[in-house]
Amino acid sequence: MTIEDHGVVPKTVDEALDQLVLANRILANEGILDALGHVSVRNPNNWETFYLSRSLSPELVTREDMMEIDLEGRVLTETDKRPYSERFIHAAILKGRPDVNAVFHGHPHEVIPFSSTGVPIRPMAHFASLFFEGVPLYDDYDVSSGLLISTLKEAQRLGRVLGNARAVLLRDHGCCVVGENIPAMVMGAIYLRDNAKIQLQALQLGQPKYLSYEEGREAATRMVSPGAIGIERAWEYWVRRAKKSMSI
Amino acid sequence: MTIEDHGVVPKTVDEALDQLVLANRILANEGILDALGHVSVRNPNNWETFYLSRSLSPELVTREDMMEIDLEGRVLTETDKRPYSERFIHAAILKGRPDVNAVFHGHPHEVIPFSSTGVPIRPMAHFASLFFEGVPLYDDYDVSSGLLISTLKEAQRLGRVLGNARAVLLRDHGCCVVGENIPAMVMGAIYLRDNAKIQLQALQLGQPKYLSYEEGREAATRMVSPGAIGIERAWEYWVRRAKKSMSI
Amino acid sequence: MTIEDHGVVPKTVDEALDQLVLANRILANEGILDALGHVSVRNPNNWETFYLSRSLSPELVTREDMMEIDLEGRVLTETDKRPYSERFIHAAILKGRPDVNAVFHGHPHEVIPFSSTGVPIRPMAHFASLFFEGVPLYDDYDVSSGLLISTLKEAQRLGRVLGNARAVLLRDHGCCVVGENIPAMVMGAIYLRDNAKIQLQALQLGQPKYLSYEEGREAATRMVSPGAIGIERAWEYWVRRAKKSMSI
Amino acid sequence: MTIEDHGVVPKTVDEALDQLVLANRILANEGILDALGHVSVRNPNNWETFYLSRSLSPELVTREDMMEIDLEGRVLTETDKRPYSERFIHAAILKGRPDVNAVFHGHPHEVIPFSSTGVPIRPMAHFASLFFEGVPLYDDYDVSSGLLISTLKEAQRLGRVLGNARAVLLRDHGCCVVGENIPAMVMGAIYLRDNAKIQLQALQLGQPKYLSYEEGREAATRMVSPGAIGIERAWEYWVRRAKKSMSI
Numbered sequence: 008m009t010i011e012d013h014g015v016v017p018k019t020v021d022e023a024l025d026q027l028v029l030a031n032r033i034l035a036n037e038g039i040l041d042a043l044g045h046v047s048v049r050n051p052n053n054w055e056t057f058y059l060s061r062s063l064s065p066e067l068v069t070r071e072d073m074m075e076i077d078l079e080g081r082v083l084t085e086t087d088k089r090p091y092s093e094r095f096i097h098a099a100i101l102k103g104r105p106d107v108n109a110v111f112h113g114h115p116h117e118v119i120p121f122s123s124t125g126v127p128i129r130p131m132a133h134f135a136s137l138f139f140e141g142v143p144l145y146d147d148y149d150v151s152s153g154l155l156i157s158t159l160k161e162a163q164r165l166g167r168v169l170g171n172a173r174a175v176l177l178r179d180h181g182c183c184v185v186g187e188n189i190p191a192m193v194m195g196a197i198y199l200r201d202n203a204k205i206q207l208q209a210l211q212l213g214q215p216k217y218l219s220y221e222e223g224r225e226a227a228t229r230m231v232s233p234g235a236i237g238i239e240r241a242w243e244y245w246v247r248r249a250k251k252s253m254s255i
Numbered sequence: 256m257t258i259e260d261h262g263v264v265p266k267t268v269d270e271a272l273d274q275l276v277l278a279n280r281i282l283a284n285e286g287i288l289d290a291l292g293h294v295s296v297r298n299p300n301n302w303e304t305f306y307l308s309r310s311l312s313p314e315l316v317t318r319e320d321m322m323e324i325d326l327e328g329r330v331l332t333e334t335d336k337r338p339y340s341e342r343f344i345h346a347a348i349l350k351g352r353p354d355v356n357a358v359f360h361g362h363p364h365e366v367i368p369f370s371s372t373g374v375p376i377r378p379m380a381h382f383a384s385l386f387f388e389g390v391p392l393y394d395d396y397d398v399s400s401g402l403l404i405s406t407l408k409e410a411q412r413l414g415r416v417l418g419n420a421r422a423v424l425l426r427d428h429g430c431c432v433v434g435e436n437i438p439a440m441v442m443g444a445i446y447l448r449d450n451a452k453i454q455l456q457a458l459q460l461g462q463p464k465y466l467s468y469e470e471g472r473e474a475a476t477r478m479v480s481p482g483a484i485g486i487e488r489a490w491e492y493w494v495r496r497a498k499k500s501m502s503i
Numbered sequence: 504m505t506i507e508d509h510g511v512v513p514k515t516v517d518e519a520l521d522q523l524v525l526a527n528r529i530l531a532n533e534g535i536l537d538a539l540g541h542v543s544v545r546n547p548n549n550w551e552t553f554y555l556s557r558s559l560s561p562e563l564v565t566r567e568d569m570m571e572i573d574l575e576g577r578v579l580t581e582t583d584k585r586p587y588s589e590r591f592i593h594a595a596i597l598k599g600r601p602d603v604n605a606v607f608h609g610h611p612h613e614v615i616p617f618s619s620t621g622v623p624i625r626p627m628a629h630f631a632s633l634f635f636e637g638v639p640l641y642d643d644y645d646v647s648s649g650l651l652i653s654t655l656k657e658a659q660r661l662g663r664v665l666g667n668a669r670a671v672l673l674r675d676h677g678c679c680v681v682g683e684n685i686p687a688m689v690m691g692a693i694y695l696r697d698n699a700k701i702q703l704q705a706l707q708l709g710q711p712k713y714l715s716y717e718e719g720r721e722a723a724t725r726m727v728s729p730g731a732i733g734i735e736r737a738w739e740y741w742v743r744r745a746k747k748s749m750s751i
Numbered sequence: 752m753t754i755e756d757h758g759v760v761p762k763t764v765d766e767a768l769d770q771l772v773l774a775n776r777i778l779a780n781e782g783i784l785d786a787l788g789h790v791s792v793r794n795p796n797n798w799e800t801f802y803l804s805r806s807l808s809p810e811l812v813t814r815e816d817m818m819e820i821d822l823e824g825r826v827l828t829e830t831d832k833r834p835y836s837e838r839f840i841h842a843a844i845l846k847g848r849p850d851v852n853a854v855f856h857g858h859p860h861e862v863i864p865f866s867s868t869g870v871p872i873r874p875m876a877h878f879a880s881l882f883f884e885g886v887p888l889y890d891d892y893d894v895s896s897g898l899l900i901s902t903l904k905e906a907q908r909l910g911r912v913l914g915n916a917r918a919v920l921l922r923d924h925g926c927c928v929v930g931e932n933i934p935a936m937v938m939g940a941i942y943l944r945d946n947a948k949i950q951l952q953a954l955q956l957g958q959p960k961y962l963s964y965e966e967g968r969e970a971a972t973r974m975v976s977p978g979a980i981g982i983e984r985a986w987e988y989w990v991r992r993a994k995k996s997m998s999i
Contacts, residue, residue: 027766039986042985042988042989043878043984043985044979045333045389057296062980062983062984064982064984064985064988064991066988066991066992067987067988069990071981072949080835081435081888089936089980097939106848114876114878115803115947116952117878117952119875119949119953120875120949120952120953120955120956120959121954123875123949123955123959123960123961124953124956124957124958124959124960125957125960126956126957130437131366131367131368131371131425131427132362132427132428132429133401133403133428134362136401136402139404146960148961148966150965150966150969151969152969153877153880153966153969153970153971153972153973154880154962154966154969155877155970155973160881178960179875179876179877179960179961179962179966180876180877181876184965201364203362205364205368205371206367207952207956208364208368208455209367209368209371209372209456210956211366211368211458211459212369212374212458213372213373213374214372215368215371216371216372216373216394216426216427217371217427218402218427219398220383221398222398222401222402223397223429224402225400225401225402226333226401226402227400227401229401229403236310236337236339236340237291239310240290240291240310240311240312241290241291241312243311243312243315244289244290244312244314244315245290246821247312247314247315248314248424255879268654293621343510345703348536356688373551378675379567379616379619380615380675380676380677381649381650381651381675381676382539382610384649384650402616419733424598444634449612452612453612453615453616453619454513456612456616456703457615457620458704459703459706459707460617460622460703461618461619461621462619462620463616463619463620464620464621464642464674464675465619466650466675468743469645470644470646470649470650470675471606473647473648473649473650474649474650474651476649477649477651484558484585484587484588486538487558487693488538488558488560489538489560491563491639492537492538492560492562492563493538495560495562495563496562503705512812513985532926548978603802626923627863627864627867627923628858628863628925629897629898629899629924630787630821630858630922632897632898658964677775687802700860701860701864701867703861704851704860704861704864704951705863705864705867705868706949706952707864707867707951707955708851708864708868708951708953709868709869709870710867710868711864711867711868712867712869712890712922713867713923714923715894717894718892718894718897718898718923719841721894721895721896721897722897722898722899723897724897725897731835732806734786734833736786736807736808737787737804737808739807739808739811740808740811741786741812742784742787743810743811744810
């Protein structure tokens with residue numbers, strides 16, 4: 008992955024924060040995030056920091072809730088607000104993946120059964136082709152942390168399992184999805200959930216014929232590569248729906 | 256199928272475009288289309304062209320977004336907007352099926368498991384009797400196109416698999432549904448989705464007794480034939496719900 | 504069953520029609536009826552006629568749409584509007600069941616798999632205990648009618664299968680639910696759907712322990728008998744929700 | 752469990768009643784309660800009484816509907832309104848569990864299949880870790896009561912099955928969930944439902960690896976212990992969503 012312009016890549020901190028608020032609202036509005044979960048964006052002016060809301064449900068996040076955090080998970084913004092205890096996930100992934108500029112962590116219900124049974128998620132549709140290289144599973148918890156990734160050390164371990172993939176499952180917990188920019192991360196989070204839902208149903212019918220590696224690679228290119236028509240259309244749609252919902 | 260008047264067949268381009276906007280909004284509102292997918296209507300004044308939105312999510316489509324396209328997939332409307340890359344589906348089907356005046360292409364989640372496992376969709380209810388002659392499966396992709404039907408050649412191949420049916424599944428992708436007019440196409444798209452959902456559940460309970468061929472043929476006649484009461488009632492319902500949703 | 508007062512039994516035609524409009528809106532609002540399906544109430548002043556909307560989706564029905572119909576299915580109201588083609592269902596059931604004053608016919612998706620596979624619906628919860636005597640299955644169609652019950656003769660056949668039960672399934676079509684009054688009929692329609700949804704899930708987990716006959720009989724008495732607290736509370740709830748939805 | 756301050760523990764009756772109205776609305780808004788079911792809070796000034804709405808659906812409950820009831824189930828508030836017939840559940844549990852200050856009783860559809868088949872609910876995610884000590888099953892009904900717990904004697908029997916757990920299933924009926932305060936009870940009710948939904952899906956995929964006892968204990972501490980960040984965030988979210996829904 009490389010940072011590419013889908014007409015939506017922020018050039019300033021202001022633009023990045025506006026987009027991050029939208030990502031929070033979109034993922035709540037589309038049913039991917041509920042009370043818990045969080046998303047981050049790398050600082051466009053400083054590779055070594057990123058933005059993340061203070062501890063708050065994504066549906067409620069505004070510009071004023073954003074904190075700047077460094078790649079060790081230290082909060083740089085002066086504030087008396089509490090950060091998410093799992094901010095280390097974002098720090099470790101953004102440090103280990105220079106190609107990634109946006110990170111999602113959440114608990115979509117449809118994804119958890121795969122994390123718990125170890126059945127691999129495999130793409131069932133062109134729109135989920137982003138995951139053609141597979142979705143690894145993290146199950147190397149520090150038991151004393153109660154399945155939360157609340158230390159840099161455990162977050163680094165998770166990052167190593169993610170490797171170069173677009174997503175990683177956390178056993179009995181949820182998943183992380185990364186993107187070269189916010190729209191690609193949002194698309195990945197939504198379509199990982201959709202694919203899990205479809206795959207569960209298909210496995211009840213019989214043996215699915217998944218996308219082959221070649222099909223997945225070709226389709227993924229068309230979904231998120233520079234100028235790809237799919238992501239522009241989808242991003243506009245998600246933004247419009249989220250704004251409509253926010254205004255009611 | 257023949258073009259019949261359900262009190263809703265457009266006689267002018269204006270009426271056709273109004274109805275096409277409604278079809279977009281209805282299919283979004285009823286959960287059949289999300290960010291992706293598209294619907295077309297043949298030009299009532301010119302058999303050899305049709306209308307389709309520019310590349311835009313169906314929930315957002317307005318009159319101003321419509322393009323006129325010919326049966327080779329060439330955009331005739333002068334515009335700097337981008338067309339859907341899969342417009343060739345509409346071109347090839349409308350060329351090969353003189354009895355068809357409206358085409359749906361989308362990715363309802365409930366339909367994809369059937370496309371992927373090859374389990375045939377068979378009517379489970381009188382309202383899904385439209386599909387009594389079966390729903391063929393397309394799985395002859397040009398791998399280099401990433402499961403998108405973005406050339407006329409591949410669209411023609413898809414059209415040959417559709418044959419004289421009302422719908423065709425695309426493996427790991429979605430489906431197309433055709434109609435003699437827009438309400439019949441909308442009804443087909445909604446009830447194909449509903450039938451897939453019901454059939455999946457029935458197969459978990461035991462062996463369904465599907466509609467017999469004769470039952471399906473008789474029931475289908477009552478659903479969409481000229482003056483059929485079902486389609487008039489349903490179309491009014493879908494229109495009213497979509498308009499209510501659009502006004503919020 | 505006998506006609507009992509839940510604080511909601513109409514004494515005048517006016518009250519009966521107001522309640523019938525509400526029943527239409529409630530069943531649409533709670534997801535039991537969509538474009539198709541219909542509900543009726545017996546004329547409180549004349550045992551031999553009943554009220555039913557003209558052919559219209561339940562979500563759209565108003566007082567002005569009501570027709571008076573006799574127990575042979577003849578429309579008595581002078582009007583140029585079309586009646587539902589399946590009005591004979593209501594005529595035959597109301598004629599054969601003096602204890603019944605309200606009839607539902609619809610196609611809840613969750614119920615159809617049971618109608619198609621022949622797996623019997625059995626009560627899984629006290630609120631669905633109304634069906635403790637079983638739900639018979641109608642599968643004796645006149646093929647030439649396309650699975651619609653559009654003649655008095657076939658409706659009488661359906662009525663005989665219903666017998667003294669509270670509901671009957673129609674194979675690959677839907678169900679009918681009857682009540683001593685409108686609230687009891689609405690409750691039956693909603694809880695038959697809920698029970699079907701729960702029973703399908705339970706059968707995927709293992710062997711459910713259904714309500715015994717005695718448990719069902721006792722629980723049913725508490726749900727709909729005169730002065731029963733459950734139906735008063737539920738009816739008020741459904742009415743308030745439907746009115747809220749109608750006002751948006 | 753001990754009574755702890757999540758920034759949300761009421762100190763006065765006024766605060767307790769405000770919070771109880773919110774709990775009713777939240778549980779309706781999140782789809783945990785429908786027409787039936789109820790929630791209570793212990794009187795912060797008098798250990799031996801509690802508050803519960805009069806017989807009314809939770810979505811409709813206001814401050815004016817609250818009754819004070821003692822631990823034998825006697826209504827102390829002077830009123831001509833009817834209480835819930837199952838108020839004894841709250842009385843018996845609050846008497847037997849000094850550590851509990853809030854009780855939920857309802858019938859989430861996803862939970863009932865477990866109650867009916869006897870498949871144990873086990874935590875599938877950190878947010879459902881509250882149930883790491885297991886969820887016992889009550890199936891010792893007094894048949895003559897129609898599966899309702901409408902006597903103090905039967906409610907005490909139910910309380911003994913609950914024991915020291917956070918929840919108990921009622922066969923073919925629903926469940927009870929308890930909390931040291933209202934937010935913890937609400938969280939338990941929502942996450943028990945979510946876990947049941949996820950567990951059903953996982954069991955269709957294969958053999959889930961549930962949270963171990965140690966994982967569950969550690970995670971539960973982080974969810975509801977004093978100052979835990981999860982419950983503060985979630986409670987704010989549920990309140991804001993319920994208030995938004997109430998204002999439409």
